[in-house]
Amino acid sequence: MTQFRSRIAGTGSFLPEKILTNADLEKIVETNDQWIVERTGIKSRHIAADGVNTSDLALEAAKRALEVAQLTPKDLDMILVATVSGDQPMPNTACILQHKLGAGQCMAVDISAACTGFVYGLTIADQFIRTGTYKNILVVGAEVLHRYINYKDRGTCILFGDGAGAAIITRAKEDEDSKVYSTHLHADGSISDLFVLPAGGSAIPFSARVLEEGLHYVQMKGREIFKHAVRTMSHACDEALTHNNMTPDQVSWVIPHQANLRIIEAVAKHFKIPMDKVVVEIEDTANTSAATVIIALDRAIRDGRIQRGQNLLLTAFGAGITSGSVLLRY
Numbered sequence: 001m002t003q004f005r006s007r008i009a010g011t012g013s014f015l016p017e018k019i020l021t022n023a024d025l026e027k028i029v030e031t032n033d034q035w036i037v038e039r040t041g042i043k044s045r046h047i048a049a050d051g052v053n054t055s056d057l058a059l060e061a062a063k064r065a066l067e068v069a070q071l072t073p074k075d076l077d078m079i080l081v082a083t084v085s086g087d088q089p090m091p092n093t094a095c096i097l098q099h100k101l102g103a104g105q106c107m108a109v110d111i112s113a114a115c116t117g118f119v120y121g122l123t124i125a126d127q128f129i130r131t132g133t134y135k136n137i138l139v140v141g142a143e144v145l146h147r148y149i150n151y152k153d154r155g156t157c158i159l160f161g162d163g164a165g166a167a168i169i170t171r172a173k174e175d176e177d178s179k180v181y182s183t184h185l186h187a188d189g190s191i192s193d194l195f196v197l198p199a200g201g202s203a204i205p206f207s208a209r210v211l212e213e214g215l216h217y218v219q220m221k222g223r224e225i226f227k228h229a230v231r232t233m234s235h236a237c238d239e240a241l242t243h244n245n246m247t248p249d250q251v252s253w254v255i256p257h258q259a260n261l262r263i264i265e266a267v268a269k270h271f272k273i274p275m276d277k278v279v280v281e282i283e284d285t286a287n288t289s290a291a292t293v294i295i296a297l298d299r300a301i302r303d304g305r306i307q308r309g310q311n312l313l314l315t316a317f318g319a320g321i322t323s324g325s326v327l328l329r330y
């Protein structure tokens, strides 16, 4: 059987206009700018206005990615939306996006892998292209997570923001240098209790009790998550390099999940990769969950840091605990 290779043909991202700064948060919870910057590297985050939903952010990012790839919505064979804050539980956000984009009746489905969602999506797209099933796939990471955050909990409310990023994954031509080398995914459900959104599913459906106890908000054991984040992303990156017989110096850029600057620095230290080869966009975006990796990638492409022909290592971890990496030549 002929095996095809996939490549990133275009990327796009979108952040809502409204900005919530650390100074704004100081007025809401007992925290301060210095603590947040020193412990996380975050100064501000974008917040979607009322009535603006995950599919709206996804739409803007997708349009920008399609424009770069020089494709139209009708060219798409599959739409994947990685999100844990979709417009509603049913139908999926990918179907809503398909309609808003004016795409054809292609397959459209959401991926629930929290902050690793985009890396999971890219992997699924890569597999559909390798087998020759599809040629053009839209992979989106999009979140309006602020609606699931308890702004009385200083341990979580400082960390998260809203945003979306999108990539068009296409079949590479035979003589094309640009390609996905390999993808590596993991999950460890035995520690899933470290980061949860308890209500809204069949285990705890919505009720007055949910609102009283705040079970519709994200709950996190931050310090524990921190350790697993460094461990799982380091492991996923090691795996990608070993699989491709590559050394860290052959990687031009690492694009990690943007959860905390100290986590990113610890992963870079593990590889002895200098921080000037790591894309860091957390300062004004905060943690946009499934969207962080693709937003960071898109911004670094658009400002010229990332160039065609460079080797990129994408890595993420998230609730689940999910984790993974993608090694590719851009």
Ligand code: UT7
Residues within 6 Å of the ligand: 030, 031, 032, 035, 036, 039, 040, 115, 154, 155, 158, 220, 222, 223, 224, 225, 226, 229, 259, 260, 287, 289, 317, 318, 319
């Ligand atoms: O996509 C994955 C999502 N989650 C993550 O990535 C979270 C990973 N974890 C982290 O980023 C860090 O653990 C946090 C930023 C959440 C917390 O940083 P930390 O250095 O692990 O702080 P800590 O939880 O150990 O708390 C240290 C102190 C505590 O006070 P005491 O008990 O020492 O008196 C906290 O109560 O800092 C206090 N604290 C705060 N102080 C000011 C916790 N949050 C805040 C805050 N402002 N926002």
